[in-house]
Amino acid sequence: MNKERKHIVFLARWYPHRYDPMFGLFVQRHAEAAALFNDITVIYCQQVESQSRDASITPEKNEQYVIDTSNHKKFEIVRTLENNVDTIRVYYKKPKNKILSLIRFYRANMMALKIGCDKSRPYDLIHVHILTRLGVIAWIQKLLHKTPYIITEHWSRYLPGNDFSGFLRKFFTKIVVRNAKSVTTVTENLANAMKAHGLKNDNYVTLPNVVNLDMFHISEKNTDATSHVPTIIHISCFEDKSKNISGLLESLKIVDEKGIDFQCTLIGEGMDFEMMKQKAESLQLINKVSFTGLLEGQALADELASGDFLVLSSNYENMPVVILEALASGLPVVSTNVGGIKEIIDDTKGILVEPRNQEALAEAIIKMIETYKNYNANYLRNSVIEKYGYESVGKFLDKMYK
Numbered sequence: 441m442n443k444e445r446k447h448i449v450f451l452a453r454w455y456p457h458r459y460d461p462m463f464g465l466f467v468q469r470h471a472e473a474a475a476l477f478n479d480i481t482v483i484y485c486q487q488v489e490s491q492s493r494d495a496s497i498t499p500e501k502n503e504q505y506v507i508d509t510s511n512h513k514k515f516e517i518v519r520t521l522e523n524n525v526d527t528i529r530v531y532y533k534k535p536k537n538k539i540l541s542l543i544r545f546y547r548a549n550m551m552a553l554k555i556g557c558d559k560s561r562p563y564d565l566i567h568v569h570i571l572t573r574l575g576v577i578a579w580i581q582k583l584l585h586k587t588p589y590i591i592t593e594h595w596s597r598y599l600p601g602n603d604f605s606g607f608l609r610k611f612f613t614k615i616v617v618r619n620a621k622s623v624t625t626v627t628e629n630l631a632n633a634m635k636a637h638g639l640k641n642d643n644y645v646t647l648p649n650v651v652n653l654d655m656f657h658i659s660e661k662n663t664d665a666t667s668h669v670p671t672i673i674h675i676s677c678f679e680d681k682s683k684n685i686s687g688l689l690e691s692l693k694i695v696d697e698k699g700i701d702f703q704c705t706l707i708g709e710g711m712d713f714e715m716m717k718q719k720a721e722s723l724q725l726i727n728k729v730s731f732t733g734l735l736e737g738q739a740l741a742d743e744l745a746s747g748d749f750l751v752l753s754s755n756y757e758n759m760p761v762v763i764l765e766a767l768a769s770g771l772p773v774v775s776t777n778v779g780g781i782k783e784i785i786d787d788t789k790g791i792l793v794e795p796r797n798q799e800a801l802a803e804a805i806i807k808m809i810e811t812y813k814n815y816n817a818n819y820l821r822n823s824v825i826e827k828y829g830y831e832s833v834g835k836f837l838d839k840m841y842k
Contacts, residue, residue, distance in 0.1 A: 446564040446841050447479045449557060451549065451577060453570035454594070455484035457529055461736065462677075466594065466626075466761050467569045468525075469650035469830075474567075475524045476834035478841060481556040481563070485530040485548040487541065515548060517555065528552045542573075549577055563587065565621075565841055570595055572609055575616030588621045590840060592647055596758045596779060598633040610637070617641050622840060626759040627780020648836065651764045651828045655738060658770035658817050659745035670702045670809045673747035673771070675740075675762045678710030681755070684776075685716045687798050688753035693723045694802035695809075702809060704729045704751075707743060745769045749812045751805060754778055755795050768824045770817025774804045789820060 450471050454464025464484075474480050516531040530548040535541045557563045566578040566589040578589035597604050604610070617623055617639040624647035625631040631644045661668075672692075676683040685706070692704055706716070706729060713731070720729050735743055744750070750766035750773045757779035764784070766773055773790035775781050785792055791808055793800040826832065 445478050447481065447561060448474060448841055449553065449563045449566045450480060450482040451566055451568050451574040452482055452484045453574055455482065457484065457486050459486070459488070462734065466649050470592070470833065471525045472523045473650050473830045473834040474837045476831060477838040481526040481528065483528050483549060483552040483556060485532065485545060485552065487534040488531050489534055514544065515551065517552065526556065528556050545573065546577065549574070565589060567592065571616060572613045576612055579616050579619055582619060590622045590624065591617065591620045592624045593630060593634065594626060594758060596630070596756055598630065598637055599756055599779065600633070601756060604637055614639060627783055629780040629783065630758055645840070648828050648833050649759060649761050649764060650830055650833045651761065651768050651824055653768055653825060653829050655741045656765045656768040657741065657745055658821060670812065671747045672702055672704040672805065673707065673744055673750050674704060674752070675707040675744070678708050678713040678716060680712040680716065684753045684755045685712065686719055687796065687801065688751060689716065689719050689723055689725060690798045691753070691802040691805060692725060692728065694799065695805050696725065696728055698806065700806060700809060702728065705732060705743065705747065706730070707732045707735050707740065709734045741769070744771070747771060749774060749808050752776060753801060757781060764824050764828050767820045770820050772808065772812055772815040772820065774808050789823065
């Protein structure tokens with residue numbers, strides 16, 4: 441190991457895995473950025489309904505080997521090397537009660553920590569992604585071995601209207617945050633919300649999300665052609681409570697009733713996917729909207745670049761990476777003004793409206809249909825390049841690890 445490169449362990453509560461390759465993709469990108477300048481081991485533990493592996497499930501990328509778990513029949517440990525990131529995933533059978541589930545979760549993480557960080561390869565720092573359980577592990581390691589840890593919080597649970605409750609959760613979260621070397625959030629808005637809950641630390645830092653600038657690109661489109669129909673893009677996990685796809689469809693109905701021509705491509709899948717398709721049909725929008733299902737990698741980037749602007753209708757957010765990806769693709773953005781979105785979207789990049797207001801969202805969409813050609817695609821992309829590329833974020837993290 442290069443002595444100038446530190447060995448950093450990511451303890452990740454969210455991370456892509458064989459059952460959901462998109463889950464916590466932004467954490468994986470942080471790991472890949474950090475791996476440009478340091479040696480990274482990612483540990484992720486996922487409970488499953490059954491230990492038997494479904495043959496239809498896509499295996500981990502570049503799967504190297506499955507560690508023998510004959511002495512741990514309830515655990516399957518898979519170690520891979522993915523884009524220079526040493527990745528250890530532990531799959532374990534879902535227990536019947538919450539206490540056993542908690543015990544098994546901690547046992548799985550400690551097993552993986554022991555495998556990834558033996559005596560020949562000790563770790564210099566733990567980087568916790570998403571509190572609180574993993575933060576407790578990092579705190580205990582600090583008490584036992586004096587190993588420092590930092591926290592990156594992605595979860596919007598601390599924002600107004602969300603659920604950050606329970607005596608034990610609050611008690612341990614305060615201890616974990618107070619003892620961290622630093623706490624990073626992807627927006628100032630989230631940091632302020634955490635501080636409002638009494639989560640004190642002297643070193644709160646805003647950590648940028650990562651955008652793959654090689655993948656997301658500007659596409660040349662002849663928007664001046666008389667046959668060109670404005671194309672709206674929406675990308676989400678199709679969980680209506682937070683993403684408010686139903687509200688977006690209602691806004692599109694208002695636009696349609698005004699006789700304004702458009703097409704809307706809805707990308708993604710999730711728990712409310714079929715319900716949203718049914719709602720589009722009930723609103724008689726079936727000729728105006730299309731549902732692609734899950735798109736990944738270059739297919740996602742190409743579909744995004746083919747659009748004219750992005751629309752997000754979320755009731756609450758932190759900092760959606762898709763906004764950065766849209767800007768990197770030269771697309772302006774219409775979004776609800778929630779979470780930290782206002783920290784990046786101003787009048788030169790798009791239009792913000794208040795959440796849960798379908799009429800206001802419809803008006804913003806109409807305005808964008810009329811004006812999207814006025815936005816400078818290169819300016820939008822350049823606003824992302826300097827701060828959100830892999831190398832920029834990797835250097836940012838390297839400085840934090842020193």
